[in-house]
Amino acid sequence: MAATVDQQLLDPSHLNRIEDFSLLARVVVDGAMPGVHRSLKQGRGSEFYQYRPYTRGEDLKLIDWKVFAKRDELVSKTFQEDTNFTVCLVLDVSASMGYQGNRASCTKARYAAMLAACFAYLGHRQGDRLGLFAYSDRVKEWIRPRAGSGQLNKIFTALQGLKPEGINAHDFAWDRMAANLPGRTMVVFLSDFLDAEDTLAESLRFSLSPKYESLCLQILDPDEIDLPDNESLRFAEMEGDREISTSPSSIREGYRNDMSGFIDDLHSKLTAVSSEFETLTTDKDLGHSLRRFLSMRNKK
Amino acid sequence: MIEFGQPAALWTALSIGLPILAHMAYRRVSEKFYFPSLRFIRPSQIPRTGKRTPSDIPLLLLRILLFIVLTALLADPYWKSELNSVPSESQEETILAIDLSPSMAGWNGLKEAKEKSLTKLDELTGSVALLTFGHSTTEVQALTPNIDLLRPKIESLEHSWTHGNPQLMLDKVSKMFTASTKHKKLIIVSDFQRSDWQTAYHDMEKSGISYEIVQVGQKTLVDGRRKNNLSILEARAVPAGPSKVRVWTVIRNWDDEMKTVDVELFAGGEVQSTNAISLPPLGSIQSQFVVPEGDFAKATVRISNDDEFLLDNERPLWLKAPPARRFGFWMSEQEDDETDEEKSFLKTAVASAGDNGWNRWVWDQDQADGIRLGDDQLSVELLMVLGVSTWFEEESLSDPILAFLNNGGSVLATPGEPYSSSVSVLKSAGLLNYNFIRVAGGANQTRNPFRVAALDEDSQLADVFAGKAARDLYLSAIHRFGIFRTGSGAEEVSVPLRDREGRPLALVKNYNAGGRFVFLPFRMNTGWTDLPLRNSFLPLLMELVQGGKDNVIKGWPVLEAGEALKGAENDFLAETPGAYRFEDQWVEVILSGTEFTPETLSISQLKESFGNAAQKDIAKPLVDSEPDVEKNPLWVWFALLASSILIIEMLWSRPLSLTTTQT
Structure with a gap:
């Protein structure tokens, strides 16, 4: 029964109903996947963690004298230790990310935002510095990496306000983001990577450096895998003005092959620059993505 | 069998229909479907029903049928049938x-x-x-x-x-x-x-x-123009002094040359009189005969000329006078001087209101008394009720007088003593709904009488009283008269005459069948007014009681052959010219004037x-080639069939619902 509940908590159709990303991330991480992250290191950090009884031998600087004055009890403050590791979430919020087919319960942009919220929460729980970069044809959000719960809330708020619109301009955005990356950074890309197979690998060459890691999560709608189940359609491009009238049933086979070839090509090119790549569809639960993220994060 | 009025339309429809069919087969999908990327999407033929289903072939057949029906409709189809009627013996x-x-x-x-x-x-x-x-x-x-x-x-x-x-x-x-x-x-x-x-x-x-x-x-x-015809256009008998009748006739010469002819008055089996007249070319001449009244009831005017058209050479006519108009009086059994004087004035005036001809007024008190007793079959045209008072009510005369008015009769009423009872009697009888106030004038007004106010320009009396006649009316002195206050229903009553302060001097109420009730608020004798002594009395009296109706001279009905006269029980149909008696009328039937013309x-x-x-x-026969063939147009049926098929086709092939997402 517990497993069923957990599974439901990862289902995007259920999670889509939770508007508050803070709550959503807690539901997913604390509710559905308890214990998946490492415990925090306590030490000399900048962020207060908890009070505990003073034990002999500890540095006197840790004693909270105000508490002693009130309660006549020696209590020492503990701080969360900074990991000196940065997680930078890169979100594509161009118009194509707004697509939602019949089989999906949310748009691709919403799915990506839900994942980003969960990643941010996980990172925060492990003391990482968090950053957010959202773009389409311009930079829509750029929250420079920083640690702390205030940063986490800032990211949640920013995710809440993102609307998919405009055409994507991967090159311009990635170059700008890469130029501002600090050391020891894991960059998580959330995009559909449409038309990006040529430039993406080049832009992610920084992953070859041991200081950096990149995880590319390609978010696609099930319709993009094998076309909608309509008899005839007049397709119009979401990020352009092209139109094509066709019968999906008659072109489905060719389309699948082309799309599969595109994904394979993307995978091989990214692997060549030491980047992790995963294709997700918006009807899949979030669990697999989270585990993949954690496994990469915990290698460090 | 079905044939087409415009077979060429079949070819035209084919040339138009093929592109239409092609268009239908490759129709674009009109609704846009927004998709992230069209990179791997290729255009393809769009079947109207999308994927192949078992309905494709029946739908195709339906569309072919629709096209055939439309083509046939354009070609003006009709059903040609051999007439199955009994063949005519001859063509x-x-x-x-x-x-x-x-x-x-x-x-x-x-x-x-x-x-x-x-x-x-x-x-x-x-x-x-x-x-x-x-x-x-x-x-x-x-x-x-x-x-x-x-x-x-x-x-x-x-x-x-x-x-x-x-x-x-x-x-x-x-x-x-x-x-x-x-x-x-x-x-x-x-x-x-x-x-x-x-x-x-x-x-x-x-x-x-x-x-x-x-x-x-x-x-x-x-x-x-056909020559040699004379016609009697008109013939009429009119009174000509005491005990004589004038027969007046008009003869027409239709030829363009002078004619001389004898016009004869034929009565009592012999020619009574002959006039020799000369007729100008294309002209008319009057001819007259004077005969003693009462010698003959009817006569024939004829012309002795044997012309080409004989039917218009004779004209029958009656020599009898039409009945005079009758009048009478109702008054109290107890006679008094005031009423006698009034009666005398009125009788003299009305009896002289006609002319010396056949438009006469005759005093017939027997008829008036008969009506007073409830006999509604009697014919009196004017009834004068003098000194209306309680006697009127005691004798229950309201019903007979209302019946008389509703049959088109005229009534002149004057007040009696006491004045107030006259008004209340008239009110209770439903004749006038006025309230009595007082009697104005009296002995003190002898030297300063009331005068008639200037007549309204649009009143009927103003047409009659103009110039000197009006001056005589305006000089009339009224010493006493009753003053009323208007009650409900007063709008039905008109006031043709007022004194100079605007108070009514005559009240007139018209009834639907032409009946007319006139109430004078004063007695018609010298104690109340000098009006009976004036020249304007007679025209004022007759204008009030007649209201301008029926002023034409009475005569016998003249009908053209073929016309009908409505009678009390049966209608009289005029068939041939002559003088006929029908019920209480004397009818002349003449030949239609349109038949005289040459x-x-x-x-x-x-x-x-x-x-x-x-x-x-x-x-030449209009349907020379196939005279025995009947053509019944079928386009209405084809139009209905095409409409039905089109509706079925549209329902069958309507686009399936699509879900489109656009951000």
């Missing part, structure tokens, strides 16, 4: 129409018509019908191949007395032919007198009828009346 039908209007009796018209008709019968083949027409149209003989049946019927024809109306004949003829007949022919035998034929019209070509004109009675024709229409004018088609041209 030629002829209707012989002979004019029997009174004008045919002149200029040898009818005799000539019979001769020519009998001759024409020898030339005819197929079926022939005989039709006569005057004021009405009579089918003497229906279509028959036995032509000899018509001969005795033609020989026995007589002219009618009613004026001709050939339009009825022309309207009827086209319905008499058998529909399947190849040749329809109408032969019209007539004098084509202008007054009868000038408004007749029928398009023979449109009806598919050939016609032949046989004009008769034209032997004296010069420039469209003008006739020419052949070219007649052709215009028949749609301007030449006589011989339209002898």
